[in-house]
Every structure is written in structure tokens, then in C-alpha cells.
Amino acid sequence: xxxxxxxxxxxxxxxxxxxxxxxxxxxxxxxxxxxxxxxxxxxxxxxxxxxxxxxxxxxxxxxxxxxxxxxxxxxxxxxxxxxxxxxxxxxxxxxxxxxxxxxxxxxxxxxxxxxxxxxxxxxxxxxxxxxxxxxxxxxxxxxxxxxxxxxxxxxxxxxxxxxxxxxxxxxxxxxxxxxxxxxxxxxxxxxxxxxxxxxxxxxxxxxxxxxxxxxxxxxxxxxxxxxxxxxxxxxxxxxxxxxxxxxxxxxxxxxxxxxxxxxxxxxxxxxxxxxxxxxxxxxxxxxxxxxxxxxxxxxxxxxxxxxxxxxxxxxxxxxxxxxxxxxxxxxxxxxxxxxxxxxxxxxxxxxxxxxxxxxxxxxxxxxxxxxxxxxxxxxxxxxxxxxxxxxxxxxxxxxxxxxxxxxxxxxxxxxxxxxxxxxx
Numbered sequence: 001x002x003x004x005x006x007x008x009x010x011x012x013x014x015x016x017x018x019x020x021x022x023x024x025x026x027x028x029x030x031x032x033x034x035x036x037x038x039x040x041x042x043x044x045x046x047x048x049x050x051x052x053x054x055x056x057x058x059x060x061x062x063x064x065x066x067x068x069x070x071x072x073x074x075x076x077x078x079x080x081x082x083x084x085x086x087x088x089x090x091x092x093x094x095x096x097x098x099x100x101x102x103x104x105x106x107x108x109x110x111x112x113x114x115x116x117x118x119x120x121x122x123x124x125x126x127x128x129x130x131x132x133x134x135x136x137x138x139x140x141x142x143x144x145x146x147x148x149x150x151x152x153x154x155x156x157x158x159x160x161x162x163x164x165x166x167x168x169x170x171x172x173x174x175x176x177x178x179x180x181x182x183x184x185x186x187x188x189x190x191x192x193x194x195x196x197x198x199x200x201x202x203x204x205x206x207x208x209x210x211x212x213x214x215x216x217x218x219x220x221x222x223x224x225x226x227x228x229x230x231x232x233x234x235x236x237x238x239x240x241x242x243x244x245x246x247x248x249x250x251x252x253x254x255x256x257x258x259x260x261x262x263x264x265x266x267x268x269x270x271x272x273x274x275x276x277x278x279x280x281x282x283x284x285x286x287x288x289x290x291x292x293x294x295x296x297x298x299x300x301x302x303x304x305x306x307x308x309x310x311x312x313x314x315x316x317x318x319x320x321x322x323x324x325x326x327x328x329x330x331x332x333x334x335x336x337x338x339x340x341x342x343x344x345x346x347x348x349x350x351x352x353x354x355x356x357x358x359x360x361x362x363x364x365x366x367x368x369x370x371x372x373x374x375x376x377x378x379x380x381x382x383x384x385x386x387x388x389x390x391x392x393x394x395x396x397x398x399x400x401x402x403x404x405x406x407x408x409x410x411x412x413x414x415x416x417x418x419x420x421x422x423x424x
Contacts, residue, residue, distance in 0.1 A: 005203075006013070009055075015263055016131060019031075019032065020032070021033075021034070022034065023035065023036050029221040034046060035047075035324045039172040046294070047176050050069050050070060050071050050092070051070050051071070052070070052071045052073045053071075053072060053073070054071075054072065054073060054074040054075070054076070054077045054078065054086050055072055055074065055076075055077055055078035055079075055080075056077035056078030057077075057078075057086045058070060058072055058078070058083070058087060058093065059078040059079070059081075059082060059083055059084040059087075059364055060078075061083070064083075064095045065095070066095060066096060066097040067094055067095065068094065068095040069092065069093075069103075070092075070093055070094075070100070071091070071092050071093075071296065072087055072090055072091060072092075072093055072100075073090055074090065075087060075089065075090065076087065082099075083095075083098070083099050083100055084099070084100060085099050085180055086099055086101055086102060087100055090104075091103070097343070099269060104239060105178075107173075122306065151390045154174070155170055155173060156172070156173050156174070157171065157172055158170065158171030158172075159171070162184075163186075164184075164185065164352070165184045165185040166179075166182070166183075166184045166185045166186035167182065167184040167186065168180075168182055168186065168189075169181045169182070169183065170390055173224070174210070176326070178204060181308045190278040193213065195213070196213030196214075197213055198210050198211060198212045198222070199211045200222070207221070207222055210222045210224065212224060215227070216228075216229065216270055219231065219232070220232045221283050221411055239252035240252065240253075240259070242259065242267050242268050242269065242270065243267045243269065244267075250267065251269075251270055252270075253270025254270070254272075256272065256273065256388055257270040257271055257272050257273070258270070258271060258273055259271075260271075260275060260276050260277070270302070275312065275315070275423055276423055277423050277424060278423065279423050280420055280421065280422055280423075281317055281421040281422065281423050282309075282420075282421045283418070283419075283421075284307055284309065284418070284419040284420075284421070285416070285417070285418045285419075286304060286305055286306065286307050286416075286417050287304060287305065287411065287414045287415065287416040287417070288302055288303055288304045288305055288396065288397035288414040288415040288416070289303045289304030289397065290303045290304070290397060291303075291395055291396065291398055292396050292397060293330060293393060293394070293395050294327070294337070294387050294388075294389040294393070294394050294396060295389060295391045295393045296390070296391060296392055296393055297389065297390075298388075298389055299340070299386055299387070299388040299389075300386060300387055300396075301384055301385075301386050301388060302325070302339075302385045302387055302396050302414075302415045303396075303397060304397070305323075305384060305385040305415050305416075305417050306382065306383070306384035306385075307382070307383050307384075307417065307419060308380060308381070308382045308383075309380070309381055309383070309419065309421065310379070310380045310381075311376050311377060311378045311379055311380075312378060313378045313380070313405050314378065315378060315423065315424070316375060316376065316377050316378075316424040317375070317376060317421050317422060317424060318373060318374070318375045318376075318422045318424060319373065319374045319375075319376065319383075319419055319420075319421055319422075320371070320372075320373050320419070320420045320421075320422065321341060321349070321371060321372040321373070321374070321383070321417065321418070322369065322371055322417070322418045322420075323339060323341060323351070323369065323370050323371075323372075323385060323415070323416070323417045323418075324367065324368070324415065324416045324417075325339040325351070325353060325367065325368050325369075325385070325387070325415045325416075326327070326341075326353070326365045326367050326368075326396070326398060326400045326413040326414075326415065327353050327355070327356045327365055327387055327389070327394040327395070327398075328355060328365040328394060328395050328413070329357075329365070329392050329393070329394055329395075330392075330393045330394065330395055331392065331393065333357050333392055333422070334355065334356050334357050334391065334392060335354065335355045335391055335392030335393070335394050336352070336355070336391050337352075337353060337354075337386050337387060337388050337389045337390045337391070337394055338350045338351060338352050338353065338387070338390065338392050338394070339351050339353065339368060339370070339385055339386070339387055339388075339415070340385065340386040340387070341372055341383065341384075341385060342383065342386060343369075343374065343380055343381055343382075343383055344381055347386075348372060348374065349372040350370075351368045351369075351370035352368065353365065353366055353367070353368040353394075354366050355394070365398075365413070375424065381421070383417075385415055385417055387415075396415055397413070397415055398413045399412050399413070400412060400413055
């Protein structure tokens with residue numbers, strides 16, 4: 001049964017400037033309404049009903065005091081303009097002196113900033129969540145010391161960036177390798193430090209390779225001293241090219257060649273072993289063929305002891321000569337003379353020899369051995385040995401078949417010349 005209080009009884013406390021309590025004899029504020037049934041299962045309604053108006057009514061109010069509270073029960077009337085600019089849904093509104101404002105209005109991320117109180121999850125249910133911008137940046141930032149953007153999938157986590165039809169992908173598969181790939185109309189991939197800082201590659205949290213701001217590459221070192229500096233062992237399982245240019249391959253050499261230095265600031269070169277500096281380019285040998293009598297005062301070529309050699313283009317070589325010669329007298333008289341070494345017809349060295357008169361072993365020719373070294377530039381040269389009979393008539397390339405004990409030693413007294421050619 002509802003009870004109606006007399007207006008006078010209700011207003012009496014107001015006239016006395018007292019606090020008003022409903023369902024409580026001890027009001028704690030200007031108006032203290034206590035639920036008649038604060039607990040239990042009664043079906044009676046407890047609460048406070050504020051004025052219920054539609055949007056048009058709220059919009060029509062004038063002189064509205066600040067903090068006036070209403071409940072808008074319909075937005076089918078009026079317009080979302082003026083003091084009703086915020087009234088876009090049924091609910092409680094209070095007047096802030098300018099417009100009606102929602103109680104506990106949610107933050108509108110389109111025009112207001114807010115703070116995320118706890119972790120939140122947006123489930124797209126198979127739909128795509130997109131952030132589209134015209135000219136500015138869509139940013140994800142943090143005021144902390146670390147900013148992390150996470151993309152998680154049951155088998156793959158990935159980020160994709162599209163520039164027109166060019167695509168950049170960063171992804172990692174479960175139990176697989178992480179990858180950065182490009183696709184579409186992308187023409188290349190650059191890893192770039194805009195400033196002069198280096199670009200480093202780490203594994204196991206350790207620097208393995210560095211590209212400095214100057215473009216030098218260090219493997220096993222962060223301070224490379226050349227365009228490529230390997231601090232450690234190097235294994236090459238295919239050809240090694242040297243020389244070349246910025247857009248042509250260098251030479252891989254040929255089988256059996258060795259790599260030689262051309263000094264500072266120049267590329268090394270592949271060379272055949274016998275063309276490298278300090279090595280023997282060739283070993284050459286000639287010997288006399290037929291005997292020849294050389295009369296006193298005559299100079300004659302020693303048969304068979306002539307050789308022609310060529311120094312390759314762009315090199316110099318040193319020729320080391322070793323010459324052995326015999327000249328025996330045709331009579332029992334003393335004899336003497338000299339062996340000559342000629343280069344292209346010009347005498348460049350000589351050696352004296354003699355034979356004394358007598359009988360038996362006393363009358364034997366004295367053998368002569370002489371050496372000569374010549375350094376020559378590129379070209380072709382002819383060398384030969386001559387004999388000059390100074391006194392007495394003599395024989396070169398003599399075969400001592402009449403000597404006691406001769407055993408077919410036809411080369412025993414031949415004139416012989418060996419030439420070792422060294423690369424400089």
C-alpha cells in the first residue's frame with residue numbers, strides 16, 4: 001500500500017535548513033535516500049528516477065543549470081546539434097554548461113586520447129582490421145624504454161608492408177627460420193644505415209660481420225682494414241678471380257698457375273710457376289756435335305754449341321751460363337787459346353785454355369769452365385761459343401778414341417754449355 005506524505009511534512013525540514021533522509025532517520029547528506037529493502041529477495045522496486053525526456057525536449061531546454069541530470073529515452077526526435085551534439089544514444093546525460101554530456105562517456109579514439117586500464121584483445125573473427133591514412137603516419141609508440149609490436153599466429157607470425165604493388169614480408173614459422181622477403185614489383189632490398197654508422201650481423205649475440213660507414217667489410221673484426229678483411233681461416237671451394245673491374249670478372253687463372261703479388265695498390269696475378277719472380281723459367285743445355293780443327297790465328301764457331309732463347313713480353317730474365325771446353329793440340333807442340341761466349345754476335349765473356357808438349361799424360365789439354373750472368377729484357381737472343389787458337393793448331397769437340405783406356409766415351413771432351421734462365 002502506497003503512502004502519501006503531506007507536502008507540509010515533506011517541506012518542513014527544508015525550512016529548517018536540515019538534511020533530508022528518506023527511509024533513514026539520520027541522513028548523511030543534503031538528500032539521503034536509503035533503499036527500503038537493501039537486501040533480500042523482495043520484488044519491490046528501489047531506486048531513483050530522474051526526469052525522462054527525448055532528445056528534442058533536451059535540445060529545447062534553455063537556462064539549464066550546470067549538473068542538471070536527465071535520462072534521454074529516445075533519439076528519434078530532435079537533431080544531434082547545439083546542446084544535443086553529444087546525444088547520439090539513449091542514456092543518462094548531464095549538462096556541463098554548454099552541451100549535454102554522457103555520464104561515463106567512453107573515450108572516442110577518433111577524437112580523444114585515452115588510457116588502456118588493462119590488457120585487451122580484439123577478436124576479428126576472420127575479418128580484416130585496417131588502419132588507413134591519407135598523408136600522415138599511423139604510429140605505435142610507447143613512453144617506456146622498449147617498444148614492441150607483436151604479431152602472433154599458431155604457425156606463423158608475420159608483418160607485411162605494401163608500397164603500391166611492391167611487398168615486404170617479415171615472418172617466422174613455428175620451428176622454422178625467420179625470413180625477410182620481397183615480392184611484387186619490388187626491384188631490390190637494401191639494408192642501410194642512413195648515417196655513417198656501421199651495419200652489423202650478429203649470431204649467438206656476438207658480432208660476426210660488420211660493414212663500416214666507409215663500405216669496408218669485416219668478418220671476425222669490427223675494424224676492417226681493406227674492402228674485405230677476414231680475421232680467421234678462409235676456405236674457397238671454387239675458382240678465385242683476381243683483377244677485373246667493377247663490372248667484369250677477374251681471371252681465375254689456369255690449372256697449375258700460382259698467385260703472385262704485384263705490390264701495393266695492384267691486383268695480384270695468376271702466373272705459370274716458371275714465369276714467377278725468383279723461379280727458373282727454363283733450363284737449357286747444348287753440346288758439341290762434330291770435331292773441328294782450328295788453326296793458329298783463327299776464330300771459329302764450336303759446332304753444336306749455339307742456342308736461341310726468348311724473354312717474354314713485359315718481363316726481364318737473368319741468364320746464368322756454365323761453359324766447359326777442351327782444345328787439344330794437333331801436334332806435340334805447346335798450344336793455347338780461348339773460348340768465347342757471344343750474344344747476337346758480340347763477345348760477352350771468354351776463358352783461357354792451354355796444352356803443353358810432352359809425352360803420355362803430361363801432354364793433355366787443360367779443360368776450362370767459365371760462368372757468365374746476363375740480365376735481359378723482352379726479346380729473342382742467340383748465344384754461341386767460339387774458339388780462338390792463339391798458338392798452335394788445335395781441335396775442339398775432340399773424340400779421344402786413341403787414348404789408352406778409351407771406352408766409347410764420345411762426350412768426354414766435347415764443348416758443353418748450360419743456360420739457366422731465372423725470372424726477375
